[in-house]
Amino acid sequence: MKSPIDIAIANFVDHCQAIPSSLGSPGSQTTAFSTNQHTLNIPYPNGITIGQTDNQDSQMSQIRQMIAGRPSGAVTSMVDSFSSLDLTPLGFHTLFDTPWTFRQAAPVESLPIRQPQFRIETVNTPAQLQEFDRAAAAGFGQPDDDTVYSTPLLTDPRYDFYFIRQSNKIAAGVQTFTNNESIGVYTLFTLPEHRRKGFAKSLVNHVLSLTPDLPAVTNPSEDSDHLFRNAGFSHIGTRTIWLHVPS
Structure with a gap:
């Protein structure tokens, strides 16, 4: 094992x-x-x-x-x-x-967003993926002129992309990679002007609730470490x- x-x-x-x-x-x-x-x-x-x-x-x-x-x-x-x-x-x-x-694999309830007018959406189209790509770059303070997440990933069953909109623009998002052993939680971001609204916490709980039978893994930043610890992650x-x- x-x-x-x-x-x-x-x-x-x-x-x-x-x-x-x-x-x-x-x-x-x-x-x-x-x-x-x-x-x-x-x-x-x-x-x-x-x-x-x-x-x-x-x-x-x-x-x-x-x-x-x-x-x-x-x-x-x-x-x-x-x-x-x-x-x-x-x-x-x-x-x-x-x-x-x-x-460890364990059930978790999907956490509602504090503001009921917002909802978690899934990337389904190339245009949405391009928007997610640019929003993620902005969330991490990186240039947005280089593609990271390309259209072929939309047909790769291991990948999923989730986001929350505010004012008709992506405010926060997360990307997951799932294999037979685990779900990887990556690219968790919130744009600076939309932080402290519980978006990241809601996104993490959402993706964990979708795969209760699989353990989850990630590499948190200093800023997100507390969030993942509160969600049940531990340093290994x-x-x-x-x-x-x-x-």
């Missing part, structure tokens, strides 16, 4: 392969390492370690191969899933650490984000 952190990593790896693949850049995976050589301007890593420390030699070898295969001048991002590697000798520097969090490990910028 897989451990909670192995379940969380497996969901994250599959999700991080699916996004660039939908944009035309398929990747590859071994038991120790997942890699995607994309040069897309998307916040998804080029490499992710899989498995415990007995795979370190194999992981370091595959990271070297990944770097050697990168286009000239390409920035490379890495997720060390167990914060156990030192990639400094390979020219990487650390960006930050974030937790892996896990919630730490990952380190590394960046390699050619000189």
Whole structure:
């Protein structure tokens, strides 16, 4: 039986392969390492370690191969899933650490939004997905001129996108990735002017209520950590984000 952190990593790896693949850049995976050589301007890593420390030699070898295969001048991002590697000798520097969090499968009631005039909607069309993409970029303070969530994801049964509108514009949203083992809760955002209204809490409870028989995983930010803890998530490990910028 897989451990909670192995379940969380497996969901994250599959999700991080699916996004660039939908944009035309398929990747590859071994038991120790997942890699995607994309040069897309998307916040998804080029490499992710899989498995415990007995795979370190194999992981370091595959990271070297990944770097050697990168286009000239390409920035490379890495997720060390167990914060156990030192990639400094390979020219990487650390960006930050974030937790892996896990919630056991359990029923949860969908939480009504404080303002009854608002409701949770599902992305169903390319236009809605494009709007979600741009709203998510704004929610995370990123440029909105690069596509992250592309139309092929609408026909991928593992993905769902939910949002709340205010003043006819998306005010908050969340994206999920579901496999046979877990539901990953990702891209939870609320635009600055719509925060402190309970939108994010309602969205998280909504997606958890749809899959009561599956555990849930996520990588919360400092701002969202308390929200996920209140929803029943607990920290199960730490990952380190590394960046390699050619000189």
